[in-house]
Amino acid sequence: MEVRYTIIGIIHSPFTNQKDTPIQSVYSSADGTIEVFPEYADGLQELEGFSHLILLYHFHHEGPMRLRIAPYLDHETERGIFSTRHHDRPNRIGLSIVELLSISGNTISIRGVDVLNGTPLIDIKPYVFHFDHRDNVRSGWIDRADRERQVPFTPDQLTRKHPSGKNGG
């Protein structure tokens, strides 16, 4: 069974190369813009009251689907794809929480961009503190890997910090 979604806009970012793109928004201070196609602009009304947005988008670069992956943050161990945020998933949907700077017409200025330039947008949802924060969170292998790396910005930087390891993708 399949579902079909329509691309509703394009995310513009400074990143044209996967290996130089921050692996998560929280590691990025880059600015970008979202161009929402004009036919959807009416849906942006009252969005400007929110400080953060959840973006859902399509990982549009080529890549095989993999059920096990050696993830960027710890590329010496293979793990189930659903325990990672890696792009080579059964359905290539990405999720980023970005800071909303301003909206002008159908253009949204954002900060904390971690996607390739030209990424196709599927949905925008408001980030709501009461809905989306959780306390007492355990984040399995990522807690450990995250603590061990001080500035894990991009795949390229992660690989250079551990030149003996293989890169997961």
Place this chain on the structure above:
Amino acid sequence: MEVRYTIIGIIHSPFTNQKDTPIQSVYSSADGTIEVFPEYADGLQELEGFSHLILLYHFHHEGPMRLRIAPYLDHETERGIFSTRHHDRPNRIGLSIVELLSISGNTISIRGVDVLNGTPLIDIKPYVFHFDHRDNVRSGWIDRADRERQVPFTPDQLTRKHPSGKNGG
């Protein structure tokens, strides 16, 4: 331009009727299970180390696409669909953060279910505190609406609390 995704599993919940389904996971204490189709079960490896999951799924009940909606939490005012979490969006993708209780084979037991029984699953991502929490969040009209309602569980309850208002969907 379109993208196509394959359904990777089914979410089973106690809710068979939209009007009795909690509008957000944070308002739900209901348990449910996720049946991941066997061909994707290998991707669940190491997921059990995470306390919370982000589920992406398809809002599979019928409904028109709307760019302005009177949302459940404040159904007396129409707002842009992207400033709400309402299901009648251009692309009917839902996002829930649920608590992971246990995994047995290809079945995941979860708590905090806010979806209809039989909801088609598109992706599972680990909820990672460092990636997914934000401080200093402003949540626009939802901050105000959320403060005013003490126990806004379901569309039916919200409508009954404000019988004079029209229900948004």
